[in-house]
Amino acid sequence: MAQQAKQPQSREALxxxxxxxxxxxxxxxxxxxxxxxxxxxxxxxxxxxxxxQVEEIHFQMxxxxxxxxxxxxxxxxxxxxxxxxxxLNDFPxxxxxxxxxxxxxxxxxxxxxxxxMTLRDDMASDLYELEEExxxxxxxxx
Amino acid sequence: xxxxxxxxxxxxxxxxxxxxxxxxHQQPPSMSEHLTQLARKIDFATDGEEIKEEKKEEEEEEExxxxxxxxxxxxxxxxxxxxxxxEVSVLHDLLAVVKPKPPQYMVLDPVQADPPEPKAxxxxxxxxxxxxxxxxxxxNGAERLRTSQAEMGRPGRVVGQDFHIELLRLRQxxxxxxxxxxxxxxxxxxxxxxxxxxxxxxxxxxxxxxxGGPGILSIGSGGASPVAPQLGxxxxxxxxxxxxxxxxxxxxxxxxxxxxxxEDICSAQLTSSDFVSGETHWQQKLEKxxxxxxxxxxxxxxxxxxxxxxxxxxxLVVGNxxxxxxxxxxxxxVGLCHSDGKNGQKGGSGVxxxxxxxxxxxxxxxxxxxxxxxxxxxSVMAGASMAGAPGVGLGGLGPSKYKHEHDLEHSLHQLLHRxxxxxxxxxxxxxxxxxxxxxxxxxAAGPEGMDKTQLxxxxxxxxxxxxxxxxxxxxxLRLRTMYVIDQLAAEFKxxxxxxxxxxxxxxxxxxxxINIATQGYDSVLRTKLxxxxxxRSLKCICRDGKIMTMSxxxxxxxxxxxxxxxxxxxxxxxxxxxxxGWTVLSSEQNVGTGAIxxxxxxxxxxxxxxxxxxxxxxxxxxxxxxxxxxSSSPRPDFYPSTVVSGQRWENLGASWQEVRHDRMEGRxxxxxxxxxxxxLTA
Amino acid sequence: MSSPMDRLQTxxxxxxxxxxxxxxxxxxxxxxxxxxxANKQVEGHVNQFRQTLTNVETELAKQINxxxxxxxxxxxxxxxxxxxxxxxMAMHRLDHARTRVNELDTIKTKYIQLLxxxxxxxxxxxxxxxxxxxxx
Numbered sequence: 001m002a003q004q005a006k007q008p009q010s011r012e013a014l015x016x017x018x019x020x021x022x023x024x025x026x027x028x029x030x031x032x033x034x035x036x037x038x039x040x041x042x043x044x045x046x047x048x049x050x051x052x053q054v055e056e057i058h059f060q061m062x063x064x065x066x067x068x069x070x071x072x073x074x075x076x077x078x079x080x081x082x083x084x085x086x087x088l089n090d091f092p093x094x095x096x097x098x099x100x101x102x103x104x105x106x107x108x109x110x111x112x113x114x115x116x117m118t119l120r121d122d123m124a125s126d127l128y129e130l131e132e133e134x135x136x137x138x139x140x141x142x
Numbered sequence: 143x144x145x146x147x148x149x150x151x152x153x154x155x156x157x158x159x160x161x162x163x164x165x166x167h168q169q170p171p172s173m174s175e176h177l178t179q180l181a182r183k184i185d186f187a188t189d190g191e192e193i194k195e196e197k198k199e200e201e202e203e204e205e206x207x208x209x210x211x212x213x214x215x216x217x218x219x220x221x222x223x224x225x226x227x228x229e230v231s232v233l234h235d236l237l238a239v240v241k242p243k244p245p246q247y248m249v250l251d252p253v254q255a256d257p258p259e260p261k262a263x264x265x266x267x268x269x270x271x272x273x274x275x276x277x278x279x280x281x282n283g284a285e286r287l288r289t290s291q292a293e294m295g296r297p298g299r300v301v302g303q304d305f306h307i308e309l310l311r312l313r314q315x316x317x318x319x320x321x322x323x324x325x326x327x328x329x330x331x332x333x334x335x336x337x338x339x340x341x342x343x344x345x346x347x348x349x350x351x352x353x354g355g356p357g358i359l360s361i362g363s364g365g366a367s368p369v370a371p372q373l374g375x376x377x378x379x380x381x382x383x384x385x386x387x388x389x390x391x392x393x394x395x396x397x398x399x400x401x402x403x404x405e406d407i408c409s410a411q412l413t414s415s416d417f418v419s420g421e422t423h424w425q426q427k428l429e430k431x432x433x434x435x436x437x438x439x440x441x442x443x444x445x446x447x448x449x450x451x452x453x454x455x456x457x458l459v460v461g462n463x464x465x466x467x468x469x470x471x472x473x474x475x476v477g478l479c480h481s482d483g484k485n486g487q488k489g490g491s492g493v494x495x496x497x498x499x500x501x502x503x504x505x506x507x508x509x510x511x512x513x514x515x516x517x518x519x520x521s522v523m524a525g526a527s528m529a530g531a532p533g534v535g536l537g538g539l540g541p542s543k544y545k546h547e548h549d550l551e552h553s554l555h556q557l558l559h560r561x562x563x564x565x566x567x568x569x570x571x572x573x574x575x576x577x578x579x580x581x582x583x584x585x586a587a588g589p590e591g592m593d594k595t596q597l598x599x600x601x602x603x604x605x606x607x608x609x610x611x612x613x614x615x616x617x618x619l620r621l622r623t624m625y626v627i628d629q630l631a632a633e634f635k636x637x638x639x640x641x642x643x644x645x646x647x648x649x650x651x652x653x654x655x656i657n658i659a660t661q662g663y664d665s666v667l668r669t670k671l672x673x674x675x676x677x678r679s680l681k682c683i684c685r686d687g688k689i690m691t692m693s694x695x696x697x698x699x700x701x702x703x704x705x706x707x708x709x710x711x712x713x714x715x716x717x718x719x720x721x722x723g724w725t726v727l728s729s730e731q732n733v734g735t736g737a738i739x740x741x742x743x744x745x746x747x748x749x750x751x752x753x754x755x756x757x758x759x760x761x762x763x764x765x766x767x768x769x770x771x772x773s774s775s776p777r778p779d780f781y782p783s784t785v786v787s788g789q790r791w792e793n794l795g796a797s798w799q800e801v802r803h804d805r806m807e808g809r810x811x812x813x814x815x816x817x818x819x820x821x822l823t824a
Numbered sequence: 825m826s827s828p829m830d831r832l833q834t835x836x837x838x839x840x841x842x843x844x845x846x847x848x849x850x851x852x853x854x855x856x857x858x859x860x861x862a863n864k865q866v867e868g869h870v871n872q873f874r875q876t877l878t879n880v881e882t883e884l885a886k887q888i889n890x891x892x893x894x895x896x897x898x899x900x901x902x903x904x905x906x907x908x909x910x911x912x913m914a915m916h917r918l919d920h921a922r923t924r925v926n927e928l929d930t931i932k933t934k935y936i937q938l939l940x941x942x943x944x945x946x947x948x949x950x951x952x953x954x955x956x957x958x959x960x
Contacts, residue, residue: 011895011896011897022881023881026881029877040269054264054265057269058271062272069279072846075842079842085895093828094313105904109911112911112915127643135639140632273857274857277857280846287843288840291839310829319898331905334905548923552913559910
């Protein structure tokens with residue numbers, strides 16, 4: 001019972017985590033992009049010298065764009081996770097898959113049995129005639 | 143004129159309302175408080191004159207009421223001035239230290255002036271470069287993402303289709319669930335109604351391009367499963383890999399065979415010719431593993447029942463084989479044949495040498511109720527072979543010696559499957575508020591008035607082993623009956639034995655119709671019988687209504703048919719006589735005179751010719767065939783004597799003369815009789 | 825819409841869109857970094873970036889929303905193994921029937937061959953008999 005109570009909790013937690021990841025990643029991409037664009041403003045030097053400032057801006061831009069790429073890849077992973085989760089846990093489709101499969105298998109096995117029955121009937125009639133032929137003749141091997 | 147009162151609204155706000163309705167007002171600020179507030183509003187930066195004035199006032203106030211408040215109203219002012227004083231004195235000290243011309247303790251260095259601001263163009267350029275760098279990083283990342291995505295969708299790649307699509311297909315057919323970070327699946331039949339303990343969990347993982355990648359190898363010869371689509375000989379590797387538990391790898395089947403009594407009761411080496419490579423498609427792997435699980439469950443169920451049941455001859459469970467006795471001298475051998483497929487065709491786990499199987503052997507009971515002599519020797523032999531007979535190379539009998547019965551294996555599978563089915567399917571309750579699962583017969587027990595023994599019998603169910611033993615018994619009996627009938631048919635040409643087997647039968651009952659007719663004289667008479675074959679007995683129903691029950695011994699059936707043949711001959715002769723105009727003088731089906739027949743009874747018929755002067759007498763027995771005697775009416779050797787004087791007494795029949803009908807012409811007995819009759823009439 | 829293949833397709837599209845997001849952002853920045861930045865293009869790229877990003881977010885949120893409505897924590901307790909087993913047994917029956925019929929077929933061919941041989945022998949004997957009789 002504790003596990004059942006835990007299960008929906010962990011499921012809720014999982015889905016919440018997906019949502020959170022989505023929001024975080026999208027926010028990260030957007031923010032980083034905004035920051036990069038903001039850094040592109042030409043402004044007066046503040047406290048450090050020119051070269052340092054330049055280097056710092058360069059580095060910051062690199063880091064921010066790398067951040068964006070990371071966030072995008074994390075989004076891809078999220079999509080893959082969602083796909084997997086969807087495949088495994090989507091109850092209506094699992095249900096439907098099971099019923100569909102059962103139906104198909106049942107139909108197929110019935111068909112196979114049907115064919116066997118017709119075969120059996122044919123063979124039975126042939127057998128009757130063959131038996132007549134065989135047993136009515138005097139030439140039989142022991 | 144009304145009085146108008148003027149009341150100044152309360153200037154002081156209400157702090158608290160007491161319980162008796164009186165209000166506590168906030169006291170108006172006292173003089174010193176008010177002064178403090180004003181002092182705080184003073185801005186010392188603007189004008190210094192006001193400070194001085196106020197300072198005087200404050201000092202006066204302060205002297206008046208020095209103890210009323212802990213802090214002066216001008217405390218802050220004083221603090222600020224003191225701080226300024228401190229700083230100025232510090233500066234003064236510093237200057238004093240620095241002042242001596244030859245530097246003694248401290249030197250002041252001038253600070254360079256800032257360089258003039260260069261043009262912002264360099265920054266602009268650098269910004270552009272950084273932007274470009276950032277842009278390239280982003281584009282590279284995008285490229286990477288795109289290529290990785292495109293690779294997934296390209297068909298014909300070695301790793302095959304998308305992992306997710308494969309996973310979807312896997313889930314379509316199998317039960318999957320996710321535990322932690324791994325995907326596990328369940329291939330046991332528990333969801334279908336089985337009670338077996340094995341969990342049957344398999345693991346699904348992504349397949350890397352492992353060492354087996356480029357080598358295109360053929361899928362194992364297990365053949366395409368009916369469920370999965372057919373895969374061509376060019377194996378498309380999938381991006382899923384499935385790991386089945388080690389005890390379920392390979393493939394297995396249940397080996398069933400019937401064998402006659404031999405010296406070694408329990409030794410056979412069962413090998414399986416099914417080859418499961420490591421690279422087979424997951425669908426086939428899973429199906430085979432499921433099959434292995436099913437076979438294991440089936441075998442364990444049978445073994446358990448074999449140990450639990452106590453028939454008169456105990457069943458034998460040795461390692462992976464169960465030996466049960468069907469008829470005395472005939473044994474049923476059921477074995478589990480499981481090959482791991484690691485080293486190709488590894489021998490199945492059925493290698494037993496009677497002497498060495500001390501651990502696995504279980505001889506049930508030792509209840510030798512030994513009622514017949516047949517049974518005792520076999521169980522004694524079992525005991526001896528278990529006890530420690532030297533393991534004389536008896537382990538090498540291959541399966542070719544034992545013919546595997548596919549239909550019996552199939553029956554076993556069906557029986558277990560039926561068990562699963564029944565564990566889930568319950569008949570609906572009638573009426574709706576009754577108990578679930580009451581069968582129709584049980585429902586009718588009340589109205590039918592069944593007593594306790596009947597109810598108990600109804601509730602008893604037969605175990606799997608009992609059911610399969612019944613089926614095997616019936617199977618064997620049917621084959622034996624066929625054999626007996628065919629042998630008799632080949633032996634006897636005189637009346638022909640025609641047997642027609644019924645096309646509708648159940649696993650435990652069959653039916654055969656036998657016609658006995660003489661060739662050429664089918665219209666005269668056909669003797670018909672129906673034989674119902676059940677598990678251990680035969681029931682024969684003749685056309686005239688006689689019912690005979692026989693045991694499983696083949697001799698009894700043979701005797702029966704021989705009797706029927708002889709009676710057929712007699713009956714046919716009578717019918718023939720009707721056609722030819724001869725009169726039947728007497729006919730006895732079971733004569734009580736003459737020599738005793740070893741089996742059955744002899745029968746006789748006496749026929750008189752139409753003119754009455756010839757009489758034929760036929761005596762037929764199942765054992766000693768037919769004897770025909772003829773007598774003609776006017777005695778050739780009649781001489782009137784003193785006792786018998788009249789001439790008419792010569793008309794009494796003469797002595798009987800035997801006809802050697804085996805030297806006569808004629809195809810069969812009836813033909814010969816017909817010719818005889820014709821000859822005698824003429 | 826609710827077929828799992830459709831959903832997987834939508835998720836694939838989302839993946840493509842993510843790549844597009846990065847790509848348009850990269851294009852925008854490279855456009856800006858050129859000597860003569862074409863403002864319109866930059867505008868266009870940035871718009872595309874923003875649009876695709878919002879698209880990605882809404883779609884993915886939709887999918888996750890669907891999942892919250894529809895998914896369970898527990899695995900499904902049923903399976904199609906029952907009917908699968910029935911089908912396998914039916915196939916087994918068919919195979920068995922096929923092997924038996926094949927056996928009959930081989931017996932038949934064997935006997936036909938025997939018969940032909942026998943007839944051939946008879947013919948030869950007949951011819952041999954004819955020849956001596958014609959000779960004599």
